[in-house]
Amino acid sequence: MKRLIRSLSAVAFSVFIAIPDSGLAADGKTTEDDNTYVTVSTSHGDFTLMLYDETPLHRDNFIRLCNDGTYEGVLFHRVIKDFLIQGGDPKSKEQQAGVAYGDGDGGYCVYSEILPEKFCKQGALIDAKLGDDVNPTRMSAGTQFCVVQGRKFTDEELDKTEVRLNEWNKNYLYHISRYELMLEDPSLSDPANGDTLNAKARERAASRYAEQGAITISPERRTIYKTVGGTPHLDGSVTVFGELVDGQDVVEKITLMATDDADRPKEDVIILSTKVWKK
Structure with missing residues (x-):
């Protein structure tokens, strides 16, 4: 997988526990919408995201950053057609022409909250991180x-994606096994x-893979990727902590912009403001 950012601080983010609301009243009826929304106003239009309560670390981190003005003036510094738009590097507030931003992360990181039921359909709000070999x-x-943003896939393409997902999962299991063994x-x-470590890691990874079984894309998820679109090759490797609920046309317009060799739009896409709200 191509790295989503160029560097990542090793400073740990403090851990806390949040219990999501069931969304039901005492009589079992659905309560009013209690979700948290964020409207992102950019120099090329506005779009609105809904944050998931099931990923409280990412939800609360994003809310804090939106409320304290961290994103005001930053760029969407990485834009790839049929893939995604990426922003949030504080250094990009400098808006210097020709600079390949993407190294800034605020000096900390957030523990992963990768959930099997959350996947990278079109409009998914996902994290940015380094690859498994260093993270x-x-x-x-x-x-x-x-x-x-992503695109629509055929069944044949999704079959190939399954193969790709399983190869990457084997690679991930190897790297996480090395990490665990060095802690132990x-x-x-x-x-x-090194040779002993690698041999032990390969053995542990193979055992885990055999126990887990091969990754498959469910029929329900295939339908979404065939009719709505997304980036299925990222499933299971990134934290999905929200989704786009308004402004898909704005995101699509941004992905279609001309970019330089570093995938930075030649015409800056600037975040003007972020507003956190509830219905």
Whole structure:
């Protein structure tokens, strides 16, 4: 997978627990909408996101950043047609021409909240992070985020995506196994013990993969990817913490903009303001 950002701080984000509201009243009837929404106003139009209560760390981090003005003046510095738009690098407030932004993450990261029921359909709000080889716990960059545009897929393409997902999962299991083994036995961090570490990691990863079984894309999810679209190859490897509920045309317009070799739009897309609200 192509790295979503160029660097990631190793500073840990504090952990807390949030219990999502069931959305039901005492009599079992659905209560009024208690979801949190964020309207992002950009130099090219506005769009609105709904944040998931099931991912409280990312939800509350995003709310805080929106409320304290962190995003005002930052760019969507990475835009790829049929894929996504990415922003949130505080350094991009400088808006210097020709600079490839993407290294800034606010100096911290957020623990992953990857849930099997949340996937990268069109409009998904996802994290930005480094690859499993240097970020085996899949922590998210503190301030950066992406909105998925994606495209529609055929069954044949989704079959190929399944193969790709399983190869990446094997790679992930290897890297997380190495990470765990070094925590369990610090001596394995010694380069002299590299062969032993790698052998143990391969063995553990193979055992886990056999126990888990192969990844498949469900018929229900296939239907969404065939009719709505998205980026199925990211499923299970990124935290999905919200979704687009208004302004899909704005996101699509941004993805169609001309970009330079670093995928930065040649005409800056600037976040003017962010508004957190509830219905």
